[in-house]
Amino acid sequence: MGEKRGWGYYALATFFGLFLLFLYGPTITIFVLSFQGPEGGLVFPMRGVSLHWFQELFKGIGVVDIGSAFVRSIKLGLVVTLLTVVLAVSAALAFRKRMAGANALFTVTVASLIMPSIIVSLGIGLSFRLLDTGLGHLFESAGWDWAREHFTTTMGMYTSALGAQLTWTLPFGLLVMFAVFNRFNPAYEEAALDLGASPWQTFRHVVLPLIGPSVVGVGMFGFTLSWDEIARSSQAIGDLNTLPLELQGLTTTVTTPVIYALGTLTTIVSFIVVFLALGAMRLLSRKSKAA
Known part of the structure; x- marks a missing residue:
């Protein structure tokens, strides 16, 4: 504790402080x-202090x-969170056993992380436009005049x-759950099964409490990534925008x-x-340790 710190410590501390300022400075501003x-x-400089611009925002x-x-952003974020958690946990459980095409499936899923977001958005938007065209031709050839007249598009929020x-949240969730199950001791499951528990009871009462903190973390990733997402939604959102897209449009007008109040x-x-x-x-971690 009494040793003097060298210049390297202060250089790294200064660099880290500048990094934090670069990272959070715009948000603080x-x-x-x-x-x-x-x-x-x-x-x-600031001209007074008040809540005026928050009032204008509302x-x-x-x-x-x-x-x-x-x-809309809250609702979409909650749906994305639920699907990300369910699909990530289910996929991680499935990948614990050998299955044909596992490596190819994993590669395809994670590949979306390295693809340019705007390309993914354009691809999804184009696919749904082609689907709209196909459905329009189907309704016309089938003589479904009412459906053809009232049909607009399959693109939308959900x-x-x-x-x-x-395509953005699920790969993150999969990577987290894969890391969790790589460290998971299957002896707990085997003991529960030996005591007569069903596979569902084993998952609910043994596996889920142990991986609970990680599941919450996956949900947090899913919501926050959805809440802030712009690029992948820009060409595939449909008629109604999420809050980040509206915010992006407002920055030019x-x-x-008031734009800062919204931010x-x-x-x-x-x-x-x-x-x-x-x-x-933290609460789930304490409960699992107490159990």
Whole structure:
């Protein structure tokens, strides 16, 4: 404890401090500028301190309904979270046993992480447009006039946009669960089965409590990645935008700190999700150790 620290320690500490400033500096700047007074602008110096721009935000920004976009993003994020958790855990359980084509399936799934996001979005959007064209021809050839007249598109929040976001969240979930089960001791399962538990009872009462913190972590990844996603949703979203897409569009039209107020609120939501997930992970970890 009494040893003097060399220059290398202070150099690395300075570098790390500059990295943190680079990483969080823009967020802190937006947070501070969002609390300006009514005469405030988009840059420093600040002109007063108030909640004026948050009040303006809740009144609405032009023709954009921020409240509806916010709710849409929350709903889509929850669906993405649920599917990511279920599919990631199920796939990780399946990959514990040998099966034909496992390596190819894993490679195809993880490959979406290294593909350019905009290419994935364009591909999904094009696929759904081709599907729309095919369904239009089908309705016309089958003589289903009512369906042909009322049909618009299969693209939407819970079809193409959901699939686009899963190409981003699911590989992360799979990698986390694969790492978890690589360290998982199967002796616990074998003991439960020897005592007469069914496979479902073994998973529910033995496996799930042990992997619970990791499952919560996968859910946190799924929601936060969906909440902030832009590129993969941009060409596959359909008629209604999520909040990040609306925010991206507003950056070119809104010239008041109200855009900073919106950024502050979206960041707060992300931090709330992270803290809730960390709290749940800690609680589940304590319960599993106590058991």
